Amino acid sequence: MNEKLSVLLKGTVFALVALTMLLFSAMLFLKGSSLYSMLIAIIAVVIILFGAKFVKGRYELVRNGIPQEDERTDRVMKNAGYYAFLGTIWVLLGLMWYAGTGVEDHGFPGILPRHVAAVGIVASAVMFGTFYLYFSRKEDV
Amino acid sequence: MKTRIKEYRAKYDMTQEELARRVGVRRETVVFLEAGKYNPSLKLACGIAKVLKATVEELFVFEAKELG
Numbered sequence: 001m002n003e004k005l006s007v008l009l010k011g012t013v014f015a016l017v018a019l020t021m022l023l024f025s026a027m028l029f030l031k032g033s034s035l036y037s038m039l040i041a042i043i044a045v046v047i048i049l050f051g052a053k054f055v056k057g058r059y060e061l062v063r064n065g066i067p068q069e070d071e072r073t074d075r076v077m078k079n080a081g082y083y084a085f086l087g088t089i090w091v092l093l094g095l096m097w098y099a100g101t102g103v104e105d106h107g108f109p110g111i112l113p114r115h116v117a118a119v120g121i122v123a124s125a126v127m128f129g130t131f132y133l134y135f136s137r138k139e140d141v
Numbered sequence: 142m143k144t145r146i147k148e149y150r151a152k153y154d155m156t157q158e159e160l161a162r163r164v165g166v167r168r169e170t171v172v173f174l175e176a177g178k179y180n181p182s183l184k185l186a187c188g189i190a191k192v193l194k195a196t197v198e199e200l201f202v203f204e205a206k207e208l209g
Binding site: 068 | 165
């Protein structure tokens with residue numbers, strides 16, 4: 001794929017994710033849940049800032065004729081994906097325990113299936129990002 | 142692992158960015174390579190050796206215990 005187009009697509013993904021979160025935040029605000037609305041708006045702003053920095057960095061690389069990805073970044077991505085996958089399984093196992101033993105035997109507040117899905121998605125994204133940063137700075141990957 | 146990439150790069154008055162561009166990797170990868178902190182693929186090692194007009198053995202120096 002054309003490198004400039006690839007950067008544009010990545011920037012579009014960041015923009016769409018941030019826009020969706022901002023819309024969700026506005027909907028929550030209109031429903032009167034201002035605390036969650038503010039929290040999601042803050043996350044959206046962080047995504048916008050991170051996305052802008054990411055896209056700018058990638059565009060600089062493309063402009064200087066340097067590839068966005070190489071064999072080292074491939075290894076970093078694969079390692080981060082592997083550990084994020086394992087971590088997500090543990091998070092979901094924890095939620096299974098919570099929804100079963102925690103709620104039924106210990107009287108913890110119940111959770112809805114959509115909360116489980118949301119936690120799974122957010123946990124995998126956060127773990128992937130964390131492992132990506134860790135492996136990209138690690139000496140040998 | 143020790144590398145002599147920096148030394149050879151200086152010999153040809155080449156920047157890290159230029160070397161990165163010529164072998165098709167990011168500059169960070171060249172930084173890790175020069176510090177001996179990244180074990181490259183054979184393809185990349187040969188590519189760097191070709192650009193720096195050296196052999197792989199001249200650029201990448203391993204101690205006997207590292208080779209098993």
